[in-house]
Amino acid sequence: MDLSQALQEYLDYLSVERNCSANTVAAYGRDLSRYLADLADQGVTQPEEVTRQMIEAHEAALEDVGLAPASVERAVSAIKGFHRFMVADEICQNFPTADLPLPSKPQRLPDVISIEQASALLDQPWPQTAAGQRDRAMLEVLYGCGVRVSELCGLDLRDVALDEEVIRVFGKGSKERVIPILGTAAEALGSYLGSWRGLLVGRTPTQAVFLNQRGGRISRQSVHKIVERAGRMAGIEGLHPHTLRHSFATHMLEGGADLRVVQELLGHANIATTQLYTHVDRTHVRSVYLAAHPRAHVS
Incomplete structure (x- = not known):
């Protein structure tokens, strides 16, 4: 089996057996296709022909073209996983990445806005239109629940239980988690679902919570534009859903929330360094959320 065939086997393995998201599989596919193209330029097409020196040269080439450190790290991680898979699946015995370290990357603190900025963003006048109230609800849920933009776009009506004060989202690897939704986030989402969403529904019914102007599920790109525009209106330039x-996480911790509770709410397998995911009782999660989140109560 040559490297191209092995790559397809690996991507199928990630998708089917590891249950990785489509975005993850696509990213690994791009990284590894570039890697295999580099090897092919050197006349290398078989797994047994790859050497550690070739991999290190490929890593150096990625750095030379100005690829971001995080992107280089992901590419090397993909290469390590690919070779580990080929050995484990007995495609080859050659293991050139056995002790290959991942490149170091500078630590970068995540961007955050202040509680005052969050209030200015969410309390700004929103148009009394279906789109305006949808946008308000989306931003309230992003900040009030700490969800990823992909999780927001993937929300279906069956995932929302406002009477139970929770929403259900599916994170990376389709892992399900239940998040409290309270205060202004619950009020904004309830208002949108009760009075405005129906005005966006098109000819083809959909279970998506957040709809675009054509009545379909809103896209991640649209959410990015809406968040950036709302931020600009509140005097916050370059605001990103993330x-x-x-x-959300920073303000919860500043409000006294336990790190494990925030870990549960965010759906992190790891937090800070290598801290393992810790299950926290959801009743405790809700009580801490009520006490810690600055917008957990409707005034």
């Missing part, structure tokens, strides 16, 4: 997630 900034609201980081701000």
